[in-house]
Amino acid sequence: MSLNILIVGAGICGPALAMLLQKTNPQNNIKIVERFPSLRLAGQQVDLKTQAPHILRKMGLMDEIKSRCVNETGLEMVDSKGKQVAFFGASAAGESRPGLTSEHEIMRGDMVQVLYDASLKQDAEVRATSGGTAGVTYEFGQTITALNQSPNGVEVTFLDGQQARYDLVVAADGQGSRTRRLAFGKEVSDASFKSLGIHGGYFSIPRIQDEGSLARGHLAPGSRMIMTRTSDRPVTGVLLFTTKASPTLNAAYKESIEKQKEAFIEMFRDSDWQADRLMAGLAASEDFYAHELGQVKMDQLSTGRVVLLGDAGYCPSPFTGLGTNLCLMGAYVLAGELARQGNDVVGALKSYDEKMRPFIDDCQQYSPGTLSLFFPSSRLGIWSMLQLLRAVAKMSGLFSRSPKEDEHWKRIPEYPELKLTS
């Protein structure tokens, strides 16, 4: 049976799901609406580990992804003069060494672009062979304003006042999902966001000569962490994090990007490593993105015929490095269950929920208490943390291929119904 499906959000999991749903059944009619006027390509590096490389391989996209991966060779922690105090190498696929860098890391924008392009390419091929009108269509600068459910479908009202009926609505609109709020109510939706007490700001600045393929990390007094990541790119990605309570930062998220920049400059202007360069770069940056880091924890991933996918349903937070992996796994399992039980959408959504729980639990193990250890406030606290990191770095050769990592691909459920390559 073919389905009329609306996906809200053209980030990472939206286009991935659209591809999988069309591959399963070329008669599925799939519309994706994206709030931004074009693809939203901002963001820094995202890790591809655990199940993600296997799913991308099944989708036939891993070669393209690999060709776009950045070449970061590890992380050095530096003091306020830029001198190395600890070094962590990159982890090969299947290894779980302490550190920041995985074998497969890609800029978020490249990842979004690869999935978007691949979904359009597949759509053109399907339309050419089937000659039908069903397919994948994107609408930018569009979102939804109301949802009305009946047992047989969901009536959706769009921003421009248009209305349409769908068999299934997928919320793929990220951590602050508006679709989640419309479907589950403001109270449930707001309560699902569990703050980690960390503010993060990400942006790109011009690269300087002494920056090589190593990422650099620095702990600054006042519970602040700064990272730069250059790899083999012409620009340097900067990540600013703080656990310091700040009503100014909290209030800024509801305001313009310029106000958010001002709030981050206020917080980091007296940090003791490269402050002048980083703050000038922040002020001039065109890709600044900031948010309060947190996890989304929902008791149910669906209500009626509306289902949550990716960060909208189970954001693990960028600090885990697992958001992209989990959202690709979600797209794969959701498409698989719909392919298997297409005549029973609600049943398929329940099975998706059950199958995803163990993966979600694995990825959401961090607690605010543990993370706060990485944000010492005083110079003595920073010195102690750096001694600890130095000792861990020296022992990192002892962390080898862990059996758990090897198990990742074996845990992926098989769905022959998805008609994928392997």
Ligand SMILES: Cc1cc2nc3c(=O)[nH]c(=O)nc-3n(C[C@H](O)[C@H](O)[C@H](O)COP(=O)(O)OP(=O)(O)OC[C@H]3O[C@@H](n4cnc5c(N)ncnc54)[C@H](O)[C@@H]3O)c2cc1C
């Ligand atoms: C701008 C941006 C930068 C990011 N940078 C990083 C990073 O540097 N490191 C990292 O680990 N993770 C980053 N993330 C988060 C990361 O992309 C996700 O954790 C993960 O990949 C899961 O992706 P997703 O598709 O569920 O959500 P997202 O990648 O967040 O995509 C959600 C999409 O939905 C769109 N959207 C939002 N609201 C609506 C609405 N009401 N109607 C229609 N569309 C809507 C958004 O514009 C976006 O395109 C970033 C996300 C965004 C949006």
